[in-house]
Amino acid sequence: MELYLDSANVAEVERLARIFPVAGVTTNPSIVAVGKETLWEVLPRLQKAIGEEGTLFAQTMSRDAQGMVEEARRLRDTVPGIVVKIPVTAEGLVAIKQLKKEGITTLGTAVYSASQGLLAALAGAKYVAPYVNRIDAQGGDGIRTVQELQTLLELHAPDTMILAASFKTPRQALDCLLAGCEAITLPLDVAQQMLNIPAVESAIAKFEQDWESAFGQLTL
Numbered sequence: 375m376e377l378y379l380d381s382a383n384v385a386e387v388e389r390l391a392r393i394f395p396v397a398g399v400t401t402n403p404s405i406v407a408v409g410k411e412t413l414w415e416v417l418p419r420l421q422k423a424i425g426e427e428g429t430l431f432a433q434t435m436s437r438d439a440q441g442m443v444e445e446a447r448r449l450r451d452t453v454p455g456i457v458v459k460i461p462v463t464a465e466g467l468v469a470i471k472q473l474k475k476e477g478i479t480t481l482g483t484a485v486y487s488a489s490q491g492l493l494a495a496l497a498g499a500k501y502v503a504p505y506v507n508r509i510d511a512q513g514g515d516g517i518r519t520v521q522e523l524q525t526l527l528e529l530h531a532p533d534t535m536i537l538a539a540s541f542k543t544p545r546q547a548l549d550c551l552l553a554g555c556e557a558i559t560l561p562l563d564v565a566q567q568m569l570n571i572p573a574v575e576s577a578i579a580k581f582e583q584d585w586e587s588a589f590g591q592l593t594l
């Protein structure tokens with residue numbers, strides 16, 4: 375599977391990419407806007423933070439297909455291995471089909487239903503990103519949507535994978551992986567929650583205490 379960090383904070387990405395086995399970094403316009411740097415400034419810095427082998431994702435801003443395609447070409451020219459995130463609208467589907475012809479890898483984003491995700495896959499997106507927590511927040515069932523989409527892709531579009539997104543808790547992410555998703559992207563706080571378990575610290579402290587009282591030191 376592929377694990378991504380959902381952030382454009384270069385310092386934090388650098389710090390967490392040292393710890394977590396990450397495949398790369400996903401961004402969206404809101405995430406990039408937080409840092410005030412332009413996308414063109416921050417993308418090379420993020421690439422450096424995750425290393426040459428890491429994959430970057432960046433989203434187009436145009437509403438029309440032609441604009442999306444032109445922005446995608448510029449993104450590809452700036453970062454050759456980039457995956458271009460295209461919102462799955464009617465125009466987005468037109469753009470995804472065109473970009474597939476041009477060999478530019480896409481992710482269908484802003485996916486709120488299984489049918490929308492399936493359409494993006496059939497249009498040629500390599501990834502589709504259902505927004506798990508946002509679906510829950512509007513009264514839907516994010517995990518169920520992911521489960522349905524996963525089954526649909528396995529049956530009808532096996533070359534496309536779900537990159538599940540929009541998480542508030544590690545539980546949501548694990549449920550997506552249990553549903554068979556091959557990729558997830560985590561906000562930094564959710565990634566850190568996966569390791570912040572108070573019982574682990576107290577278990578290690580007890581090992582240290584027992585060791586030190588027996589051997590008078592904290593090394594082997």
Ligand code: E4P
Pocket residue numbers: 380400401402483484503505507508539540541559561
């Ligand atoms: C990914 O494609 C999305 O941009 C992102 O995960 C949305 O996350 P949010 O709902 O926490 O803003």
